[in-house]
Structure formats: C-alpha cells, structure tokens
Amino acid sequence: DTAVSQTPKYLVTQMGNDKSIKCEQNLGHDTMYWYKQDSKKFLKIMFSYNNKELIINETVPNRFSPKSPDKAHLNLHINSLELGDSAVYFCASSLGGDRAFKNIQYFGAGTRLSVL
Amino acid sequence: AQKITQTQPGMFVQEKEAVTLDCTYDTSDPSYGLFWYKQPSSGEMIFLIYQGSYDQQNATEGRYSLNFQKARKSANLVISASQLGDSAMYFCAMREVSYDKVIFGPGTSLSVIP
Numbered sequence: 009d010t011a012v013s014q015t016p017k018y019l020v021t022q023m024g025n026d027k028s029i030k031c032e033q034n035l036g037h038d039t040m041y042w043y044k045q046d047s048k049k050f051l052k053i054m055f056s057y058n059n060k061e062l063i064i065n066e067t068v069p070n071r072f073s074p075k076s077p078d079k080a081h082l083n084l085h086i087n088s089l090e091l092g093d094s095a096v097y098f099c100a101s102s103l104g105g106d107r108a109f110k111n112i113q114y115f116g117a118g119t120r121l122s123v124l
Numbered sequence: 125a126q127k128i129t130q131t132q133p134g135m136f137v138q139e140k141e142a143v144t145l146d147c148t149y150d151t152s153d154p155s156y157g158l159f160w161y162k163q164p165s166s167g168e169m170i171f172l173i174y175q176g177s178y179d180q181q182n183a184t185e186g187r188y189s190l191n192f193q194k195a196r197k198s199a200n201l202v203i204s205a206s207q208l209g210d211s212a213m214y215f216c217a218m219r220e221v222s223y224d225k226v227i228f229g230p231g232t233s234l235s236v237i238p
Contacts, residue, residue, distance in 0.1 A: 041225075049163070049213055051228040064225050098169060110157050110176055111219075113226055115169035 011035050014099045014116035021089055022124055029084045029119045031099030038104035039063070040082035041113065042074060045096040057082055058104050089123045096120050127151065128216055128229035135234050137206045144191070145201040145232045147216030153177075155221035158199040160190065163231070164212040172214075175199055203234075211236045 014031040021027055033040060041064075042054040056064040057076040071087040086093060099116040129148045137143035149158065160172040175183045175190045183190040191200040203210055216229040 049231050051169075051215065051231075053225050053227075056225060096167065100169075110174070112159065112171050112174060114171065115161075117168045120167070 010117075012099055012101055012114050012116040014097075014119055016119060017117060018120050018122075020122045020124065023089055023091060025089050026085070026087045027089060027121070028086070029097055029099075029121075031082045031084070031116055033080055033099075033101040033114070035101055035114060037101040037114075038079060039102050039111075040076065040079070041100040041102075042082065042084050043098040043100060043115075045098060045118070047095070051098070055082075055084075086121075089121075091123050094121055094123045127227045128218055130214075130216055130229040130232050132232045133230070135232055137203075137210075137234065137236055139208060139236055139238050140205055142202060142204045143206055143234065145203070145214050145216075145234065147199045147201065147229060149197050149199060149216070149218045151197070151218065151220050153220040153222050157219045158190070158192070159217040159219070159226065160188070160199075160201045161215045161217060161228075162210075162212045163215065164209075169215075173201065206236045208236050208238060210234060 012033045039058045041056045045051045054068045055074040059079050060076045073085045076082045096118045098118050100113040102111040102113045127150050156177045158175045162170045173185045173188045175192045187204045189202045213231045215231045217226050219226045
C-alpha cells in the first residue's frame with residue numbers, strides 16, 4: 009500500500025496544453041504539499057493545503073492551480089504549459105497541528121513533466 | 125538569505141567507510157525541526173532522520189546519525205559503514221515553528237566507491 013501516490017509518473021506534452029497531476033495519501037495526514045524540483049535538483053515548495061484549505065501559495069504563476077477535494081487528495085492543474093515548466097513535481101503529506109515543525113513529510117514518487 | 129546551506133555539492137566515500145555530510149541552517153525561531161532526506165537515482169524522496177531543536181541527544185537511525193550542534197547551527201548527517209546503495213543525493217531540510225513549510229538545502233551528491 010503506497011502511502012503517498014501520485015499519477016502519472018511521466019508526463020510528456022506540447023507547449024500550450026493543459027495537464028493535471030493527481031495525488032492521494034492514505035496516511036490520515038492533515039496537510040498536503042506540492043513541490044517542484046528543477047534540473048539542478050533544487051526543491052521548492054509551491055503550495056500547501058491543510059484540511060482542504062490553502063495555507064501556502066508561493067510565488068507560482070497563476071497557470072498552476074491546486075485543488076483539494078478532501079484532505080486525502082491534492083491535485084495540481086497546469087494551464088498553457090511552457091518549456092520552463094519541465095521539472096519533477098512532488099506531492100507530500102504530513103500531520104498538521106501545533107507541533108507541525110516536528111512532523112515528517114512523506115513524499116510521493118514524483119511526476120516527471122517534460123514540455124516539448 | 126539562504127536558510128539551509130550544504131557546502132559540499134559532491135562527495136566520494138570508500139565502501140565501508142563513514143562519511144559526514146554538512147548542513148548549516150539559519151533561523152531565529154526557538155523551535156524548529158531538522159530533517160535529512162535521501163534521493164536515489166530512481167527519484168523518490170526518502171526520509172532518513174529527524175532532530176528537534178529541543179532534543180538533548182543527537183538523533184540516530186540505524187547507520188544514520190545526526191551531529192547536531194545548536195550553537196553553531198549545524199546538523200551534519202553521519203553515515204557509518206557506507207554501502208553502494210548509499211549513493212544518492214542527500215537533502216537537509218528545516219521546518220520552523222512560525223512557518224508552515226519545509227525549506228530544503230541544495231543537496232549533496234554522494235558517491236560510494238567499491
């Protein structure tokens with residue numbers, strides 16, 4: 009049973025297309041995240057949701073829109089894809105709460121997006 | 125300002141030897157957590173070890189230990205008895221109590237030589 013699963017694993021698409029990445033966690037966590045890892049392996053947070061509520065929205069183009077239908081799911085929709093969007097996108101989850109700084113984030117396997 | 129610094133972009137270690145991966149951090153929060161993750165060539169992010177700012181003892185998990193020096197703001201990862209499967213990128217990360225996000229360092233690429 010995969011704790012944090014994201015689909016698809018690979019996504020190859022043309023510039024200008026719209027695509028979605030889905031993420032589900034079965035850990036009972038309250039908080040879910042999207043990260044982007046660029047070609048230099050730098051990992052940067054994009055969004056986080058706590059119990060379906062948007063908590064963090066970093067400086068990300070508004071072509072990226074997260075959606076959390078329930079606390080176990082966090083999807084990422086990307087409109088009008090650009091070459092610079094090519095990266096690995098990771099979903100993660102953790103417990104929330106007052107002691108959140110102690111909580112481990114568990115990651116999905118990543119989605120490698122290639123925009124041609 | 126960079127909050128997490130990993131000064132070693134690449135490291136080599138002989139199989140069965142110990143290796144230390146450096147991490148320094150910057151925070152003014154009294155409460156924070158420090159994490160290390162491993163990313164092998166297959167791409168997944170694997171949690172290795174956690175150290176809390178108030179923990180009196182250094183964290184250990186099997187062959188991994190965290191050399192936590194709070195006054196120096198360093199949280200170095202020590203891997204004992206390196207194995208070929210330890211070859212990977214290693215990321216140091218921090219979560220402050222006042223910010224609901226984890227900040228990652230740039231990573232260190234470790235290669236274990238047989």
